[in-house]
Amino acid sequence: MTSAHVESRPRRTTARAGSAFLSTHPRTRLALLLAAPLFWLVIVYIVALALLLVTAFWSVDSFTGVITTEFTLDNIIEVVTGSLYQTVTLRTVGVALAVTIIDVVLALPIAFFMAKVATPRMQRVLLIMVLTPLWASYLVKAYAWRSVLSQDGILEWLLAPFGGHTPGYGLPATIITLSYLWLPYVILPIYAGLERVPDSLLEASGDLGGKTWPTLRLIVFPLILPAIIAGTIFSFSLSLGDYITVNIVGGTNQMLGNLVYTNVGAANNLPLASAIALIPIVIIFGYLFLVRRTGALDNL
Amino acid sequence: MRLSRPARVTLGVITAIILVIVYVPLLVVLVNSFSTSTALTWPPPGFTLEWWGKAFQSAGALEAVLTSVQVAVISTIIALVLGTLISIALQRFEFFGRDAISLLVILPIALPGIITGIALNNFFRTIMGVPLSIWTVVIAHATFCIVTVFNNVIARLRRQGTNLEEASADLGAGIWTTFRLVTFPQLRSALLAGGLLAFALSFDEIIVTTFTAGSGVTTLPIFILNNMFRPNQAPIVSVIAVVLVLVSIIPIYIAQRLGKGEEVKR
Amino acid sequence: MKRNPHTTRGAFVGLAIASVALLTACGTSSGSGASGASDEPMAELGDTEGQVSILAWPGYVEDGTNDPAVDWVTPFEEDTGCMVTTKTFGTSDEALNLMKTGDYDVVSASGDASLRLVAAGDVAPVNTDLIPNYEGIYDFLKNQSWNSVDGVAYGVPHGYGANLLMYNTDEFPTAPTSWDVVFDKASENAGKVTAYDSPIYIADAAVYLMAHEPDLGIENPYSLDEEQLAAAVDLLKTQRESIGEYWSDYLKEVQAFTTGDTVVGTSWQVIQNVLEGEGAKTAVVLPEEGTTGWSDTWMISSKAKNPNCAYAWLDYIASPEANATATSYFGEAPSSDAACEYREDCEAYHAGDADYASQIWYWSTPIEECLDGRTDVSCTDYAAWTAAWQEIKG
Numbered sequence: 024m025t026s027a028h029v030e031s032r033p034r035r036t037t038a039r040a041g042s043a044f045l046s047t048h049p050r051t052r053l054a055l056l057l058a059a060p061l062f063w064l065v066i067v068y069i070v071a072l073a074l075l076l077v078t079a080f081w082s083v084d085s086f087t088g089v090i091t092t093e094f095t096l097d098n099i100i101e102v103v104t105g106s107l108y109q110t111v112t113l114r115t116v117g118v119a120l121a122v123t124i125i126d127v128v129l130a131l132p133i134a135f136f137m138a139k140v141a142t143p144r145m146q147r148v149l150l151i152m153v154l155t156p157l158w159a160s161y162l163v164k165a166y167a168w169r170s171v172l173s174q175d176g177i178l179e180w181l182l183a184p185f186g187g188h189t190p191g192y193g194l195p196a197t198i199i200t201l202s203y204l205w206l207p208y209v210i211l212p213i214y215a216g217l218e219r220v221p222d223s224l225l226e227a228s229g230d231l232g233g234k235t236w237p238t239l240r241l242i243v244f245p246l247i248l249p250a251i252i253a254g255t256i257f258s259f260s261l262s263l264g265d266y267i268t269v270n271i272v273g274g275t276n277q278m279l280g281n282l283v284y285t286n287v288g289a290a291n292n293l294p295l296a297s298a299i300a301l302i303p304i305v306i307i308f309g310y311l312f313l314v315r316r317t318g319a320l321d322n323l
Numbered sequence: 324m325r326l327s328r329p330a331r332v333t334l335g336v337i338t339a340i341i342l343v344i345v346y347v348p349l350l351v352v353l354v355n356s357f358s359t360s361t362a363l364t365w366p367p368p369g370f371t372l373e374w375w376g377k378a379f380q381s382a383g384a385l386e387a388v389l390t391s392v393q394v395a396v397i398s399t400i401i402a403l404v405l406g407t408l409i410s411i412a413l414q415r416f417e418f419f420g421r422d423a424i425s426l427l428v429i430l431p432i433a434l435p436g437i438i439t440g441i442a443l444n445n446f447f448r449t450i451m452g453v454p455l456s457i458w459t460v461v462i463a464h465a466t467f468c469i470v471t472v473f474n475n476v477i478a479r480l481r482r483q484g485t486n487l488e489e490a491s492a493d494l495g496a497g498i499w500t501t502f503r504l505v506t507f508p509q510l511r512s513a514l515l516a517g518g519l520l521a522f523a524l525s526f527d528e529i530i531v532t533t534f535t536a537g538s539g540v541t542t543l544p545i546f547i548l549n550n551m552f553r554p555n556q557a558p559i560v561s562v563i564a565v566v567l568v569l570v571s572i573i574p575i576y577i578a579q580r581l582g583k584g585e586e587v588k589r
Numbered sequence: 590m591k592r593n594p595h596t597t598r599g600a601f602v603g604l605a606i607a608s609v610a611l612l613t614a615c616g617t618s619s620g621s622g623a624s625g626a627s628d629e630p631m632a633e634l635g636d637t638e639g640q641v642s643i644l645a646w647p648g649y650v651e652d653g654t655n656d657p658a659v660d661w662v663t664p665f666e667e668d669t670g671c672m673v674t675t676k677t678f679g680t681s682d683e684a685l686n687l688m689k690t691g692d693y694d695v696v697s698a699s700g701d702a703s704l705r706l707v708a709a710g711d712v713a714p715v716n717t718d719l720i721p722n723y724e725g726i727y728d729f730l731k732n733q734s735w736n737s738v739d740g741v742a743y744g745v746p747h748g749y750g751a752n753l754l755m756y757n758t759d760e761f762p763t764a765p766t767s768w769d770v771v772f773d774k775a776s777e778n779a780g781k782v783t784a785y786d787s788p789i790y791i792a793d794a795a796v797y798l799m800a801h802e803p804d805l806g807i808e809n810p811y812s813l814d815e816e817q818l819a820a821a822v823d824l825l826k827t828q829r830e831s832i833g834e835y836w837s838d839y840l841k842e843v844q845a846f847t848t849g850d851t852v853v854g855t856s857w858q859v860i861q862n863v864l865e866g867e868g869a870k871t872a873v874v875l876p877e878e879g880t881t882g883w884s885d886t887w888m889i890s891s892k893a894k895n896p897n898c899a900y901a902w903l904d905y906i907a908s909p910e911a912n913a914t915a916t917s918y919f920g921e922a923p924s925s926d927a928a929c930e931y932r933e934d935c936e937a938y939h940a941g942d943a944d945y946a947s948q949i950w951y952w953s954t955p956i957e958e959c960l961d962g963r964t965d966v967s968c969t970d971y972a973a974w975t976a977a978w979q980e981i982k983g
Contacts, residue, residue: 049416052416052498053412053416053418056408056409056411056412056416057408057409057412057424059404059405059408060405060406060408060409060412060428060469061409061424061427063405063465063466063469064405064427064428064431064466064469065427067443067446067462067466068427068430068431068439068442068466069427070446071442071443071445071446071450072430072434072438072442074442074445074446074450075438075441075442075445075446078445083972107979107980107983110983111983129341132334132337132338132341133337133338133341133342135334136334136335136337136338137338140331140334140335147576147580149338149342150575151572151575151576152342152345152346153342153345154519154523154571154575155349155568155571155572155575156345156346156349156568157523157527157571158523158526158527158564158567158568158570158571159349159352159564159565159567159568160527160543160544160547160560160563160564160567161527161529161544162529162544162547162548162551162560163352163547163560163561163563163564164348164349164352166363166551166557166840167348167349167351167352167355168348169841169844170351170355170363170364170365170844171347171348171351171365173365173844173845173848173850174848174849174850175364175365175847175848175849175850176365176848177347177351177365191780191833191850192833192834192850203345203348206345211520212474215475215478215516219478219482235327235330253474256429256432256433257432260432260433260434260435261435261436263435264434264435264436264437264438264530265435265436265530266437266530267529267530270786270837271841273834274832274833274834275829275832275833275834275835275982276982277979277982277983279435280435280437280530282979283437283438283441284437285788285975285978285979286975287441287444287534292972292975293441293445296441297441300437300438300441303434303435303438304434304438307433307434307435311426311429311433315422360847360867361843361863361866361867362840362843362844362847362863362864362867363840363844364843364844364847364848364867365848368867368868377656380657381654381655381656381657382653382654382655383654383655384655386654454690549647549677550655551838551839551840556655556656557840
């Protein structure tokens with residue numbers, strides 16, 4: 024503690040010497056900071072991922088069930104050319120895009136209201152209300168939607184007087200449920216981004232005669248774009264890999280996650296599963312690359 | 324900002340409608356926890372308190388909650404440490420490969436859970452020869468939780484600048500002292516927010532968990548999944564969900580209060 | 590608690606298929622001994638060790654932690670002094686991997702795992718003379734292809750069940766007698782038909798084809814050559830157009846039949862029992878074509894550290910009261926007539942009805958070596974079935 028007091032004379036300890044050394048050697052400081060996290064991420068994650076990708080070029084001997092570590096392009100070729108994989112990929116990407124768009128459209132007004140309109144007290148209450156559903160377990164919520172969307176469910180009961188009908192189980196149900204599940208994850212970053220936009224900036228725009236809409240579009244939107252993108256990464260990627268929701272409310276549909284899951288769990292064909300897993304990996308990298316060119320990733 | 328009154332009202336109404344929609348399924352869960360139907364059919368044929376009584380006697384449920392809390396707490400702590408280190412490095416230093424590192428941090432959450440899941444499963448079991456256990460779950464969870472801490476901390480670091488740290492250094496404080504007394508207090512609410520999100524993410528994660536949990540490790544989502552396949556357990560699961568929602572409000576509220584206390588009012 | 594197990598019993602596997610192939614060959618012809626068969630069964634029992642480690646499907650070994658009212662482990666512990674530690678597994682693959690560690694004394698194996706365990710030498714033959722309750726077990730469950738090799742028993746049968754045709758009694762005032770309501774006539778209820786979501790469901794289509802397309806020459810629904818599989822796939826692809834949703838868990842099926850989202854499809858007796866309790870208008874029938882089903886076996890590890898307690902468990906779980914409690918909780922028929930005295934629903938499960946049981950094709954892993962004894966063609970294996978199933982779902 025004493026060292027914090029300016030008047031107390033710094034003591035010559037090894038800690039102090041180390042500290043002095045570090046303050047004059049920023050590179051060492053950087054190395055120390057990065058060592059642990061990089062070790063973790065590279066060893067645990069990148070190596071695991073790389074090994075998975077390598078597996079895609081191997082094959083399973085269907086007679087013995089043992090993985091043959093001989094290079095083959097069979098799995099990749101099957102995944103790229105098989106009509107099944109094309110259909111399912113298109114369906115999955117379509118669902119993930121729809122979920123992302125819906126979530127952003129819903130999250131923007133709510134985050135804006137929270138950050139810029141609500142009183143601090145109200146803000147606190149709203150934040151709790153947004154976060155609360157996160158604790159009610161993914162599966163419980165998915166089954167709740169199954170109940171809501173059923174032909175006998177609340178939605179039908181609400182819509183019937185107006186001549187509407189529940190979409191029943193299928194892709195629309197999957198999109199609705201996934202949007203619901205990931206909404207808090209999209210609201211939070213956008214809300215945080217909006218909070219960082221100084222009110223004074225908006226007031227200045229107003230003072231200079233800027234109308235509400237142009238102010239939002241020209242000043243607020245560019246400022247929170249990185250936050251929106253952060254949110255879309257959540258909703259897009261979480262939807263892209265999901266296989267449980269589509270099982271519960273998706274009717275007969277299957278998504279990429281189901282194909283991967285079945286090949287690992289039931290068929291014991293890790294090489295093919297890895298090859299299928301390449302599809303979402305390529306898609307996500309493509310997305311991150313696009314986002315990066317807008318410069319948004321640096322701000323994430 | 325001076326939004327016109329109609330604009331404020333419209334926003335308020337939209338917010339209210341969205342929140343109502345958000346709470347309808349939760350209401351269904353609440354009602355189901357009192358339903359006499361074991362299949363959670365709607366509308367409930369009758370009401371009973373039986374499930375509430377049973378849920379509180381279920382040792383399996385309690386154990387699963389404890390396991391989940393344990394996993395979430397440890398992963399969150401690891402994520403807090405690693406996430407903070409990496410954000411300080413990225414925000415306070417210019418160096419080659421910064422972009423690659425920020426990409427590396429985002430990757431575990433950006434890639435779908437099933438890929439992270441099978442990659443780690445393959446890595447642990449066939450490459451490392453480590454049997455799956457509660458620790459493999461912790462390692463997996465910590466990996467994808469780093470990003471939530473990273474996001475919050477780096478944003479705070481960027482906003483607060485380096486003036487205070489430089490002042491502290493000028494006054495003779497060492498690096499550690501500066502971190503402890505200057506940087507860290509300013510980061511506290513960011514750490515809280517990131518940690519809370521990390522905790523929530525880990526607590527409810529099921530896909531990666533499925534692939535990395537040892538067979539004796541039953542986290543709450545796995546317990547719930549198993550019980551969806553047991554007779555007469557579905558309403559008990561609803562009870563657990565309701566209790567979790569109610570209990571979760573307390574820490575979030577406290578976190579909020581603490582967080583807000585530090586910030587300058589707008 | 591149907592279940593994970595089923596999904597995953599569905600989750601059949603390719604691992605060690607070769608060994609199964611070998612074994613099945615042994616089972617049907619004379620064959621030389623498989624690696625596991627060389628182990629000698631225990632000759633006589635000693636003192637119990639005070640503990641036993643059990644690997645089981647969820648719902649097979651309940652000690653009251655999930656529901657205090659559901660507990661058949663405590664009486665066993667009190668009787669024998671063997672304290673039970675349980676691990677549950679979600680798939681047969683997982684069970685195989687865990688058994689290799691040698692940490693478990695007893696395992697509940699399904700038809701798709703049992704022979705692979707034997708082939709890998711992970712389980713030992715069982716001396717049924719040391720298990721007094723073995724005698725009461727239905728004969729039609731003993732020494733079957735999924736629990737014995739060359740007449741040597743590798744375990745004690747636990748319970749069995751059939752995949753039945755469930756229908757909504759409003760939509761079907763007279764009970765359907767054929768699976769055609771989910772195949773050739775499925776379009777009459779388009780969007781409201783359901784089927785079990787697993788590659789093993791292809792066998793159900795094969796059972797139907799056995800009766801309706803005799804020209805295909807299907808002898809065993811788990812032994813399909815390329816052409817026969819293609820016929821089954823075509824049938825299932827046509828069926829898909831009328832399917833509302835595939836189901837894999839218990840809860841999903843119960844909900845869909847209660848709400849009327851589904852009116853006809855495959856089901857289990859236990860689901861019907863729940864639906865009756867809910868007051869839903871459904872009934873089940875075993876159609877004239879016959880059907881598929883499951884039969885599980887308790888096996889003992891060849892590396893068992895507590896063999897005496899393991900034998901005690903096998904005997905206990907085959908005892909009428911314990912077997913009744915466990916199979917009733919799980920929703921399947923018990924393994925003996927005596928067990929029915931402790932259950933009121935035996936009739937519903939057709940327990941002990943050998944005629945009924947003979948109409949069931951119990952789940953086995955499809956392998957390249959044709960299970961029906963054909964040698965002129967090679968059959969499609971489970972990997973092929975999985976690929977086909979994904980293709981069917983599209």
